[in-house]
Amino acid sequence: MAAVAAQRVKLTALSAHMRLALYAVLILVFVVFPLVWILFLAPTTGTGATTFGSAVHDPKDFLITLLNGIFGLMRVVNMAHGAFFLLGGYIALKLQRQLVGQGSVFGLTSDQVTLVHWLYPVLIGTVIVALIGLLMQQVFLRWNQGQDLRQALITIAISIILADLMLPGYKGLGGGIAQDISWPKTFDKFVNLHVSGIQYTLTRLVILGIAVGIGVSLTVWLKWTRTGMVIRAGVDDRAMVSALGINIQLTFAIAFVVGSALAGLGGVIGGSFASLAPGVDANWLLYSLVVVIIGGMGSLGGAAVGSLLLGLTGNFSAAYLPSNYTYYSIIFTFVLVAVVLAVKPLGLFGRPA
Amino acid sequence: MSEPLLAVEDVNAYYDRAQALEDVSFEIAGGSTSIIGRNGMGKTTLCNAIMGIPPAGVTGSIRYKGTELVGRPSYKIAKLGIGYVPQGRRLFPSLSVDEHLRMISPRAGGRRWTVDRIYELFPRLKERRRNGGAQLSGGEQQMLAIGRALLTNPELLIMDEPSEGLAPTIIELLIETFKKLDEEGLAILLIEQNLGMATSIAERQLVMVAGSIAAETTAAQLLQDPELQRRYLGVEPLAAEHA
Numbered sequence: 001m002a003a004v005a006a007q008r009v010k011l012t013a014l015s016a017h018m019r020l021a022l023y024a025v026l027i028l029v030f031v032v033f034p035l036v037w038i039l040f041l042a043p044t045t046g047t048g049a050t051t052f053g054s055a056v057h058d059p060k061d062f063l064i065t066l067l068n069g070i071f072g073l074m075r076v077v078n079m080a081h082g083a084f085f086l087l088g089g090y091i092a093l094k095l096q097r098q099l100v101g102q103g104s105v106f107g108l109t110s111d112q113v114t115l116v117h118w119l120y121p122v123l124i125g126t127v128i129v130a131l132i133g134l135l136m137q138q139v140f141l142r143w144n145q146g147q148d149l150r151q152a153l154i155t156i157a158i159s160i161i162l163a164d165l166m167l168p169g170y171k172g173l174g175g176g177i178a179q180d181i182s183w184p185k186t187f188d189k190f191v192n193l194h195v196s197g198i199q200y201t202l203t204r205l206v207i208l209g210i211a212v213g214i215g216v217s218l219t220v221w222l223k224w225t226r227t228g229m230v231i232r233a234g235v236d237d238r239a240m241v242s243a244l245g246i247n248i249q250l251t252f253a254i255a256f257v258v259g260s261a262l263a264g265l266g267g268v269i270g271g272s273f274a275s276l277a278p279g280v281d282a283n284w285l286l287y288s289l290v291v292v293i294i295g296g297m298g299s300l301g302g303a304a305v306g307s308l309l310l311g312l313t314g315n316f317s318a319a320y321l322p323s324n325y326t327y328y329s330i331i332f333t334f335v336l337v338a339v340v341l342a343v344k345p346l347g348l349f350g351r352p353a
Numbered sequence: 354m355s356e357p358l359l360a361v362e363d364v365n366a367y368y369d370r371a372q373a374l375e376d377v378s379f380e381i382a383g384g385s386t387s388i389i390g391r392n393g394m395g396k397t398t399l400c401n402a403i404m405g406i407p408p409a410g411v412t413g414s415i416r417y418k419g420t421e422l423v424g425r426p427s428y429k430i431a432k433l434g435i436g437y438v439p440q441g442r443r444l445f446p447s448l449s450v451d452e453h454l455r456m457i458s459p460r461a462g463g464r465r466w467t468v469d470r471i472y473e474l475f476p477r478l479k480e481r482r483r484n485g486g487a488q489l490s491g492g493e494q495q496m497l498a499i500g501r502a503l504l505t506n507p508e509l510l511i512m513d514e515p516s517e518g519l520a521p522t523i524i525e526l527l528i529e530t531f532k533k534l535d536e537e538g539l540a541i542l543l544i545e546q547n548l549g550m551a552t553s554i555a556e557r558q559l560v561m562v563a564g565s566i567a568a569e570t571t572a573a574q575l576l577q578d579p580e581l582q583r584r585y586l587g588v589e590p591l592a593a594e595h596a
Contacts, residue, residue: 226455229455230456232448232452233445233448237445239407239427240443242406243430243439244457245432245457245505247426351446
């Protein structure tokens, strides 16, 4: 008996040592090494000067925050979010082309597009995706609440079906495979930030503004309104909320509609900023999952911090890697995931369900 | 011949094929009633059956003021005027004390309870209004669970083992509160193992054994009869020490 106990003590001690060693290696590889690179080697890579600029002005991370509303709100693992994103983008794209015309092989230019030609597709794309989200929730998901695996499988299936259904839509668009929604003329210009003379595109400021606005309103909604309290309580204990005379199914449907609408809106803005093409949905979904893993499920603040970290890591590593190797920057994104999970397995702000 | 407040008739409940309730029938006209019984006798299943909380399959009839409850969603049952204080309190860890109370929308019709009145009833809760549900002591948690249920403005309050895990002084305080509520005309259905609490709140005592109502008695009779206590509750009889 004593021998077994001694063995166990030895094992625990060993594993503690091993854990320490593991942390040491992790810190060395992911903190010390990149720091040394940045401080001593990066200037020679030729991209150092532009690094900080590129890191702060990639609005991708803010867009991802939009995407993650639903994860934060309801712990629904909605794998169809990427498809919703692309769908919202396509609806807006088609609408804009119908309003303005097909344009050249490269699509429309912002000279041809007025503010209305952009806002109207934004609105319609968002609303339609919200309705499709509601349909999906009512028909498929409400029967499987709290069953993460089933929900994930159902939404993956829907995501694949939606993506395939969107394929024929490409033919009608003309031009190349990747298409983008055109910014209105109003936004497509540079503004002087009066910070060491930096000229900055207004479109990026618009994206930033929308993202911050949505982040703040979501927080206020969840924190201060009765609906927000009910949503948070419902995530904790659905049956108990119901036994207090509150129709939790209705509240969850509202939350799901909001989440889907944000995915649609994200698609329209993403399609204006970057471009829309088959497969883009999977990319965005991957980013948003990474953000949720980093930030932690069930936390809106976590989604914001996670997306900021992801964006900064992606951009900094792209800028500091030797110019022939910038496409390896994606690896650092997953290094970030590995480090966060090693230290906080539930994500930075995650709580157990 | 007016309808009773609550009429439970031939109710059976099943978890898959395991039967948890067997032909349970009783009526409540008003006032306070308690259902006592040991662990695993189906007391909580009965609560869930009345409140429409899954997962048990329920057959039979449960009527509240003549309205059939079986098959109705839980929130509609609560809206009819039944407040529920569940076993284990079931507070929401994500919400503060204040948010627990403010999330409830008052039932149309009876608007007797407000958040301020709850704080008046339980001053301790007001002191801790910013604290999270999980940071409270057992007694404070129970007060919050009761306050939350009262805010739905119920005419019938169902409480499942409110004394569970609480110190005797807190139990005394809760008994005082329940008596106050009883005097205000609130009907209370108390599910308890704690004989002291059950008998000091309700005169009418229903005894539950193995999923059925085995006996109906009064608080006085139950307290006087150690044999009855031993048979149905398996407790060391309260009266025995004095006998």
